[in-house]
Amino acid sequence: MPRRETPEINGGSMADIAFLLLIFFLVTTTMDVDTGISRKLPAMPEVDIEEPEVKIKKRNLFIVLINRNDQLLVQGDLLNIRDLKDKAKEFILNENNSKDLPVKEPTYIPELGRTYPVSKGVISLQNDRGTSYGKYIQVQNELVAAFNEVREDAAFNEYGKSFDDLSEKEEDAIKKMHPLRLSEAEPKNIGD
Template identity: 45%
Template sequence: MKSTNRQSPAINAGSMADIAFLLLVFFLVTTTVTKDEGLNRILPPKSEDLGPIPQRNVLEILVNKHNQLLVEGHFTEIENLRATALEFILNQENEPHLPQKKIVTIDELGTIAISKQVISIQNDALTDYGTYVAIQDALSGAYLDARNELSQEHFNKSYSELIREKDLDKVKAIREAIPQRISEAEPNF
C-alpha cells in the first residue's frame, strides 16, 4: 500500500460566525439582568435595653396608617426627612434640643465630640412597606451625608471616596464617630 502524505484540506470556517451568532442571540434573549440591590440592616437582638435615653437624644419618627410622618411632633414630608435627620445627627450648633455630645478619642480622628444620637421609628400596623423603606432610605442618606461631612473635615475627602479607596481604618473611624443607630420600637399590634 502506498501511503501518501496528503495535506489535510482546510475546514471552511465560514459558518463558524453563524453558529456563534446563534449562541449569542440565545444568550441575549434569555439573559435577564437582575439588579439585586437593597438596604442592608441588622436586626437588633431580642432584648435590647438601652436604658433611659434623654428625650433630646432621640429623633422620634411616627408613621400612621395613611403613611404620614410625625417627626418630633411635627408633620414632615418624607422629602424633608433627610435634612431633618442630618441636622439632628450632627447638631453642629450644640443646640439644647438636639443630641448631647460626648468627647471621645478615636484613632485617626483624634479627640472629637460625637453626638449621642438615636433615631427611633414607630410605625402603624397598616403603614405601607414602601413608606417604611423610603424612611429607611432617607435615614441612610442622612447618615451618609453626616459621615461625608465629618470625613471632609478631617481627611479632606468624602466618606464615599474613602470606601472607594478601601481606606478601611479611616472608614472604621468615621463609622465609630457616627454610628448608624436606628431603633425600631417594639410593635404594639
C-alpha cells in the same frame, strides 16, 4: 499502506452555529444589577434573659412614627417627608449645642488620635402594620441619607476627600465620630 488523507471539515457553517448561540444568550441575558439599601437587623435577645429596660433621655431620642395612612409624625409633629432629612441632620449634628438636641460625649477615637464629641442621639423608627412598604423605604432612605451626608461632610473636614475614597482606617474613624444609631422598635399597632 498509504495513509488516506482525512477530508477537511467544512467550516462554512461555523458562523451560523455561533450566531445561533449568540442569539440564545442575547435573549436570556439580564444585565440589571441588584441594588438596594443595606441594613443590619438587631440580634434577637436571649429568651431567658430579662432585657433591662434601656432608658434614653428624651433629648437624645428622635422618634419617627409612620401611621397606616403613610403619614409621618416626627418628634410629635406632622412632617412632610421632604423635610425629614434636614430635621434628622439637625438632630445628628446639634451644631449649636442646643438643650433640646442630643448630648455630646467627648470620646477618644484612636484612629483620629484625639477626642471628638460624639453625639448620643438615637433615631427610633416605628411603623404600623398597615404602613406601605414604599413609604417605609422612603423614610429609611431619608434617614440613611442624613447619616451619609453628615459622614460625607466629616470626611471632607477631616481628610479633605469624599467618604467613598477613604481608607479603611479613616472610614472607621468617621464611623466612630458619627455612629449610625437607627433603632427599629418592635412592631406594634400604633394609630388604630
